Amino acid sequence: MEAAIVMQAKSLYLASPAERVRLIRKRIPASHLKELADSMHILQGRLLSILNLPSASVRRKSRQGAMLTTEQAERVVGLECLIGQVAVMVEESGDTIGFDAAQWVGEWLTQPVPALGGATPADFVETMTGQKLLSGFLARSRAGVFA
Known part of the structure; x- marks a missing residue:
């Protein structure tokens, strides 16, 4: 069974830009970052560093049940789109087991x-x-440009 984060990431990747903008404007709970980090098998602090998000602020928002800012949510959505892109690429190759x-x-x-x-x-x-550069890199990798 596919993890909820990966299913959500695929939906984001396949969504229209307008749909992504609506989600970003609605914002994302700060607590979502812990779930995302866990699904990526990295420490939350490392994820915050990678996304250049202020650790103390995000942790405080998470404890308070608050939302990320629009700018922060956009970074998270972009990363999840990369996860979704990889999931779709592997699915299309036909070998998703494990x-x-x-x-x-x-x-x-x-x-x-x-x-x-x-x-x-x-x-x-x-x-x-x-993030756009990385998405393009993944697409070119799939096409064998870097193989």
Whole structure:
């Protein structure tokens, strides 16, 4: 059975930009970051660092049941879209048994990539431009451009 985070990530990836904007404007509970970090098999503090989110503020909001700012929510949605993109790519390849897209992205973010000049994908996740670059990189990887 597919994890809830991965199902949500696929929905976000397949959603129209207008649908994503509506979700971002509604904002996301700060507590969602703990669930996302757990699904990616990384520490919440590491996820906050990767997304350049203030740890103390996010933890306080989480305890209070508060929402992330629109800017923070946009970063989270962008990361979840990358997870969704990976999940869809693997599904389309036909070999999903034992594959966890969220965990794979969690590991991939920390690995230096020669095609990114030796930088890690995590170095690009905190901005929308960086997330678009990573999405394009994943699409080209699938097409075998970097194979």
